[in-house]
Amino acid sequence: MMKEQIVYEDNHLLVVNKKVGQLVQGDKTGDESLLESIKNFIKIRDAKPGNVFLGLVHRIDRPTSGLVIYAKTSKALSRLTQMVKNREVKKTYWAVVGKEMIPQSQRLVHYLKKNEKNNKAIVFPKVTEGAKEAILTYHVIKTLDNYILLEIDLETGRHHQIRAQLSKTGIPIKGDLKYGAPRSNPDGGINLHARKLEFIHPVTKEKIEITAPVPQNDAIWRACE
Numbered sequence: 001m002m003k004e005q006i007v008y009e010d011n012h013l014l015v016v017n018k019k020v021g022q023l024v025q026g027d028k029t030g031d032e033s034l035l036e037s038i039k040n041f042i043k044i045r046d047a048k049p050g051n052v053f054l055g056l057v058h059r060i061d062r063p064t065s066g067l068v069i070y071a072k073t074s075k076a077l078s079r080l081t082q083m084v085k086n087r088e089v090k091k092t093y094w095a096v097v098g099k100e101m102i103p104q105s106q107r108l109v110h111y112l113k114k115n116e117k118n119n120k121a122i123v124f125p126k127v128t129e130g131a132k133e134a135i136l137t138y139h140v141i142k143t144l145d146n147y148i149l150l151e152i153d154l155e156t157g158r159h160h161q162i163r164a165q166l167s168k169t170g171i172p173i174k175g176d177l178k179y180g181a182p183r184s185n186p187d188g189g190i191n192l193h194a195r196k197l198e199f200i201h202p203v204t205k206e207k208i209e210i211t212a213p214v215p216q217n218d219a220i221w222r223a224c225e
Contacts, residue, residue, distance in 0.1 A: 002041040007067070008210050012076040012203045014038065014054075017212040018068050020189030024059045038070060058084050061160065063175070066093070066194025067212045079202035084157070090198040093152040093162055096191035096220055097171040098182075099143070107137045108165045112158045120178060121164035134158045136165055142224055147174060149224045151195070162192060174220070191220065 008015040016034060018024065023033040039052045055077035057069040069089075071077035083089050111124040111131035124131050135155035142149035150171075152162055160179070166172060167179035173192050175185030185191070197210045214221040 002037055006038075007212055008208070010204075012071065012073050012201070013057075013080070014070045014072055015197065015210055016068050016070065018060060018065055018194075020063060020065050020187050020215060023062055024068050025056050034068065035070070042072075057081055058089070058157070060194050061163070061190075061192075063189045064192040064194065065189065065212075065215050066192075067091075067197050067210060068194070069197065076202050080199075083199060083202065087155070087157075088199060090196075091154050091157075091194065092196035092198075093154065094193045094195045094214065094224065095138075095150045095152055095162060095166060096147050096174040096224065097150060097166060098174070099146055099148055100171050102140070102148075102169070102171060105137070105139045106169075107135065108169060110134050110165050110168060112161060112164060114159045121158065121160040123164050123168040132156070132158055134161045134165060136162060138166075144220065144223055147220060163190070185218070187217070189215075191218070193221070 005016045006014060007017050018034060023031055025035045026033045035054060035056055039054050042048060042052045055071040057071055057080045060066060060068055069080060071080055111128050112121045112134045113131040115122055133156060136152050138150040138152045140148050141151045163173055163176055163179045172180040173190050175181055175190040177184050193214050195212060199208055201208050214225050216222060
């Protein structure tokens with residue numbers, strides 16, 4: 001039910017808690033995207049004639065879950081897109097990784113280059129032609145029997161950044177076969193969750209802070225919350 005996935009909505013924007021496997025917008029698979037589902041939902045709910053305006057502000061990968069912002073007006077879309085570019089939208093992620101001896105907190109700086117062929121980020125330790133700087137900071141916030149939960153603050157927003165950087169550090173995300181996890185998750189997803197968003201509302205100028213519950217169908221996620 002789309003209604004249950006909407007965690008914040010006003011006249012200008014709408015924030016959804018994306019499920020594992022959902023597409024944020026249409027791609028070559030032709031599968032229905034969240035963008036289309038939300039448009040249809042608003043059209044029916046608000047009995048809107050004609051097309052519903054909805055713009056995607058930023059994206060998260062299909063196998064991940066968590067918060068995605070959509071804009072309901074063109075003014076909000078252009079302002080929010082600019083804010084994301086200027087890093088004025090603070091994004092906090094949760095990731096479950098294998099239990100390894102790692103520092104409790106670490107700032108990772110790498111250089112990432114996208115390989116279009118296999119849709120994967122190649123990670124370099126130093127400045128490399130064609131590669132973009134990628135920075136994140138992680139903190140260990142919970143220890144489970146076989147896993148640890150990291151809270152991650154992104155300083156840059158690169159393609160597959162968290163997945164690639166953690167993998168390079170020797171702690172691939174649970175279920176992420178593409179980046180070196182030993183096995184997949186039953187739902188085909190990975191244990192990476194866009195947990196929190198903080199930003200100044202592009203129109204009303206009030207401070208918005210939104211937290212998304214973790215997927216409840218995953219016992220390890222439930223143990224983390």
